[in-house]
Amino acid sequence: MKAVALKRYLPIANPESLLDVDLPRPAPQGRDLLVAVKAIAVNPVDTKVRAPKDKVEDTPRVLGWDAAGVVEAIGADVTGFKVGDQVFYAGDITRPGSNSEFQLVDERIVGHAPASLSVEQAAALPLTAITAWEALFERLRVPRKAEAASGKAPSILIIGGAGGVGSIAIQLAAKVAGLNVIATASRPESEKWVRELGAQQVINHFGDIPAQLKGIGFEQVDHVLILNDTDKHFPAAAQVIAPQGTIATIVENSAPLDVSLLKAKSAGFVWEFMFTRSMFQTPDMGEQGKLLNEIAALIDRGVLRTTLSKVLSPINAANLRQAHADLEGGRVIGKIVLKDF
Numbered sequence: 001m002k003a004v005a006l007k008r009y010l011p012i013a014n015p016e017s018l019l020d021v022d023l024p025r026p027a028p029q030g031r032d033l034l035v036a037v038k039a040i041a042v043n044p045v046d047t048k049v050r051a052p053k054d055k056v057e058d059t060p061r062v063l064g065w066d067a068a069g070v071v072e073a074i075g076a077d078v079t080g081f082k083v084g085d086q087v088f089y090a091g092d093i094t095r096p097g098s099n100s101e102f103q104l105v106d107e108r109i110v111g112h113a114p115a116s117l118s119v120e121q122a123a124a125l126p127l128t129a130i131t132a133w134e135a136l137f138e139r140l141r142v143p144r145k146a147e148a149a150s151g152k153a154p155s156i157l158i159i160g161g162a163g164g165v166g167s168i169a170i171q172l173a174a175k176v177a178g179l180n181v182i183a184t185a186s187r188p189e190s191e192k193w194v195r196e197l198g199a200q201q202v203i204n205h206f207g208d209i210p211a212q213l214k215g216i217g218f219e220q221v222d223h224v225l226i227l228n229d230t231d232k233h234f235p236a237a238a239q240v241i242a243p244q245g246t247i248a249t250i251v252e253n254s255a256p257l258d259v260s261l262l263k264a265k266s267a268g269f270v271w272e273f274m275f276t277r278s279m280f281q282t283p284d285m286g287e288q289g290k291l292l293n294e295i296a297a298l299i300d301r302g303v304l305r306t307t308l309s310k311v312l313s314p315i316n317a318a319n320l321r322q323a324h325a326d327l328e329g330g331r332v333i334g335k336i337v338l339k340d341f
């Protein structure tokens, strides 16, 4: 089968950083699906795993953790899918990724693709939707709209609003949870994008966040979701979080964070890592398949929209190098997807 893989960890400008290779097609066992991959999305995790280092792989390593495709074959213990089903999923960071014509993935972390989307529109969603959903509804414990108390909508500050995760987090927070969403964006085009997705107020992540919030009438916010540069944004988040509120981040810090800043407010701090469930094979890993099905239903009902912003075709090393380079630039709006091998 065709695949794009690496053997050495090189800067993306090096033509050998990602290579077109031919690999044996795997066979499904147990709860695995064998999926014929039709479209893939790229994520910063791909560039972080690919980051230059001295290590050399004995066999080509396939990256990529976002796909939409069709079930080609199933393992003996699969119960939720049949051959021919259209699926979308992020996969498991400890296994080969989706940048190959066929991929094995555990059925518990797979969703049925939204019927109303094209394969490239569907591929844009899984990794970021799982991340945003788990961050909002499981880590921050934001109630869904139906469960929310009436009265003034609670507020959330989403730092890094126009990126892949922000683009779906804004929609979930505004349209599913009914929160007042204040998103950050630094350019006219990213500001326009986050407003279209449901952000009610927009401030700039390169400016003074507490001062800008005050300027638009918010002394404090009920929730903060940090989607970029935790080192820089944590102190501001601690300053603006409401007493007894919670801050969630999805981005690793490089220096220690001063959680004592949260003590007087009894404020909480929580991590979201969307690979936790598959990495540790937690008993509830099937929640990811369920939430992907809920995302698909929300898309098909017109509550949410895809976050796709750019399509490259075919899926090959040259196009993937381009997509990685774009992501490393830190200015992507929405999601870049590659389609067809």
Ligand SMILES: NC(=O)c1ccc[n+]([C@@H]2O[C@H](COP(=O)([O-])OP(=O)(O)OC[C@H]3O[C@@H](n4cnc5c(N)ncnc54)[C@H](OP(=O)(O)O)[C@@H]3O)[C@@H](O)[C@H]2O)c1
Binding pocket: 043, 044, 045, 048, 127, 128, 131, 159, 160, 161, 162, 163, 164, 165, 166, 184, 185, 186, 187, 190, 191, 205, 206, 227, 228, 229, 249, 250, 251, 272, 273, 274, 275, 327, 330, 331, 332, 333, 334
């Ligand atoms: N823990 C997890 O499970 C998990 C899951 C997914 C992603 N992540 C991590 O989360 C981060 C974001 O992922 P993503 O896919 O959303 O990335 P992305 O799509 O590459 O994000 C690009 C956006 O980041 C914004 N941005 C750039 N510099 C910023 C800064 N200093 N502060 C705030 N925003 C800034 C830009 O907005 P402007 O153009 O408006 O400046 C741009 O639109 C990455 O580090 C990724 O590895 C973690």
